[in-house]
Amino acid sequence: MPDLLDVKGLETRFFTRDGEVHAVDGVSFRLAAGETLGIVGESGCGKSVTALSLMRLIPYPPGKITAGTVMFDGQDVLKMDDDEVRAIRGNNMAMIFQDPMTSLNPVLTISRQITEALELHLKMNRTDARKRCLELLEMVGIPSAKVRMDDYPHQFSGGMRQRVMIAMALSCNPKLILADEPTTALDVTIQAQILELLKKLAKEFGTAFILITHDLGVVAGMTQRIHVMYAGRIVEKADTGELFANPKMPYTWGLLRSIPRLDESRRAKLRPIEGLPPDLINLPVGCCFAARCQYKRDVCTEKEPELKVVPKAKPDHEARCWGTQEGGWLVDVDYRTDTTVMAAVGAAS
Amino acid sequence: MTVTARGPVAQGSTASHAPHLLEVTGLTMHFPITQGLVFQRQVGAVRAVDGVDFFVDKGETVGLVGESGCGKSTTGRAILQLYKPTKGAVLFDGTDLTKLGGEAMRKQRRRMQMIFQDPYASLNPRMTVGNIIGEPLEVHELAKGQAKLNRVQELLRVVGLNPYFTNRYPHEFSGGQRQRIGIARSLAVEPDFIVCDEPISALDVSIQAQVINLLEELQSKFNLTYLFIAHDLSVVRHISDRVAVMYLGKIVELADRDELYKRPLHPYSQALLSAVPIPDPAVETKRQRIILTGDVPSPVNPPSGCHFHTRCWKAQAVCSEVDPEFKVHAPRHWAACHFPG
Structure with a gap:
């Protein structure tokens, strides 16, 4: 069985006034479908930049992927044009960001933010998308989801916003989820809730995920393989x-x-x-x-x-x-x- | 206003002969919520700290843990009178700080200091390191001129920095180094008591350990007493002699370190401990986790009775009606719960 993801010699640099920052310098790894991988390291070690590079989300300038291949599902993500990347991003490959406070759009309702991807990638109509959105929110454990789906992000607590982010990442049944410090901004008891949820959902849907964190404790219970x-x-x-x-x-x-x-x-x-x-x-x-x-x-x-x-x-x-x-x-x-x-x-x- | 000693202070005092360095009784800190532009009416209050009792003995480290918004930082600040407490007494070495006026309080401040969470925000970017560390020396008229410079250099050496850094600015240092500068500043006045408010949460793992070791070294060297505020239970277990667990403005459990971690009585402490991931897959796969449902309620309108009853799996009718008393369940082990254990 071919690997879901095969990264070879990935190199990402940032060209700044002070010089070239070698943020990611020759990273290679593979991930099979349904596998869970932890990437551990301290801040500035390049773990988040690696994830952003896989999604082609490196801001240019100053950043640039200077070398390497990222084979995802048989296609090289780094050789795709913008439209092709957009078709994958949020669809087959989704990301959960660290800070649920800033990664949701404050002027759009929760339901709108989730249905957007459904309408775009799965070509659903409004009604079907809303139905699916409600399902997703219930799945990630938002209480009285039917009432709350039309709330704005500021009406949700940190833990609930992270649940929304997870619902959004799962919305198009991705093959791979990149979770970049998904629980760092949360309290321990909420962290436990979210990790439990991620574990359950990954098992249920057989989604491969890469968990990026600085906390060795978090990866110990969550992943099959670890890269430091x-x-x-x-x-x-x-x-x-x-x-x-x-x-x-x-x-x-x-x-x-x-x-x-x-x-x-x-x-x-x-x-x-x-x-x-x-x-x-x-x-x-x-x-x-x-x-x-x-x-x-x-x-x-x-x-x-x-x-x-x-x-x-x-x-x-x-x-x-x-x-x-x-x-x-x-x-x-x-x-x-x-x-x-x-x-x-x-x-x- | 009289405050009767109850809970740990009353019982602790009879058990030990030496007076406590710090005794906090019924400490309450409510922040008013006002409405109206010109005539501001008070329409409610954020009950950040709602009747907290505990004591700290000389030379020990008391850890104060809880989730964000539980009032642990406010407790630390109210003890140092950085906020004027709404109610309650803070006895420091026998003097009630809440009753002191400006000058008398300023004199007391020399004996108590604070280390802040964010080493980027707590150092003035326009002051040199020498001025930052030297300022408390001048304010309290402890040293000036060459003597001040010598003392600053000595302090830099004590916290493990190069003594020739005095003319540099904070931006030239990394997070861990800045935290060392903050520590040097708090040590400058030779305090007895230091409130460490999440001193390591903004730092990287490998740097955290450096700062924890430094704090421990300094404690034994200068016989310091710490109130160590943190949300990381593993770090608190490492550094503290006794640990207090806070939830929604109240201390729900207080015990010696090993006792608390081995035999937590309050359901919230049990849930908190079980939620911490342990870096060992063999242990992780076997552990039973208590997953709490929901979020922490708002401190503006805390639940009736026991504040925790809305999320507690043991809650019964009495829990939503009667606020459980903070009482002793084992030697030096207090908990506020109707059904402890």
Whole structure:
């Protein structure tokens, strides 16, 4: 079965007064139909720009997709003209944005915003579109949807607006949903409601979705596969269980170690990643993470590692790190037992 | 107006011998809603904080958690008298702050400081870092001239920044560094008590940990007392000694950290804890989640009786009629619920 989505060497840059920002720098991944993928990273790592690039929503100027192919359902999205993209966008491929407060049009009623896509893509008439709109709103759990469908966005709470966004994304039965931090603007109890809803709907309709977030906790319960991004590139790819049980890239270790967990009592100290992410205009030579990596060796600052399959791990576990490649110094290391690692590093250098 | 001590303050006082650094009794903060242009009539009130009792001992960290709009930030600000509380008493080291006038309050302010949520909005973009951190020193006449400069440089070093940054402006720094500047400013007057109002929610994951570690280091170094306001329960569990859970203007549960996380009594605390995702798929797939229905009601018109009864799966007739008393259910463990556990 061919992949639903096959991204190869995607490169998105922003041409600013200060220089070229390498926001996404050679991202490749595949997604099968019905699969759920999490993209995790800190702000500025390029995860949102990746999603916007897939939808061809990068504002030009200053942004531009400079290289790569995005095969969606057998067609290259990047080679399409504007009309062709518009036919896909919101139809086969839909997006849920982070901020439900600003991504709805404040001067149109909720029903109008949902029926717009139905009339455009599915060629429904007004009555059918309204009927379908009501169905969708009930499906995402808007109470007394019949009365409320003609309200304006400001009459809805944050959680309800996000439900509307989800209804809108689902309206044309898309094959792929891109959810860009869908719960970041919401409170925890509302976040739980929305995640539960997304999970249920994805299962019901067999929709593939890409969940973009900075919260490792959110992806842990939601996705089958996770890609960790740093400085515009994917630094680790693995199945969700594998990534948490056996992470390989020191950046992933840093992320896992720097968050306190709810089910752990007070520990002596968090171990944060020192320093700051690199400047995307002047990327360092070698590995992007080397400057903050406590396991780095000379090779790391000389040549950039490639994303390679990690030995002694599940077969589709890949990492972008010299230390985790065949014969590397991090292959046998368990990040939880840091002390031995530090001793080994000391002895080797 | 007399305020009788009840809840944790009354019971806490009899149990321990040392007086509390901070005692809050019946703290209420209502913001009036007015109508009319010239003659403004009050037509209602936003009951942001509606009778809150708790105490903070010297050297401890009390976490205050709740969802947005529950009144946790307002509580912090009302304690520091940044808002004039509608009712209630705030005893700081034995002095009732609500009764103090301008100059006396200004003197007290030296002992209590605040760290703000948004490191982009809480630093004046036109002031240099040196002036930002030095201003409290001048206001309280603690140091000037060379002594001030030395003190500013020392403070920068304490929070892990380069002491030669004094002539730079806030825009030259990243979010995490700015938050460090904010922390240095609050430390300048050597306070005893700091209200940390969501100090890390605007920061990235890897930077959050740096700031949490810094706050912990400073606490042990200068024997600071924190009221740590946050919505992230994992972070609160990490940093706090005791935790208070707020819902719609009231503290619904207060207990020692481990007690609260292991044995939450109030249904809202239980729902809140179960809603937090845990970064471990093995745990996540096994967990039973309590999904609350609906949204938080408006604080202008809170529900009758127990504020939580509209979303509570345990609610019975009594819950919509009688406001449950905030009472002790286990040693140092208070909850306001008719059917706790």
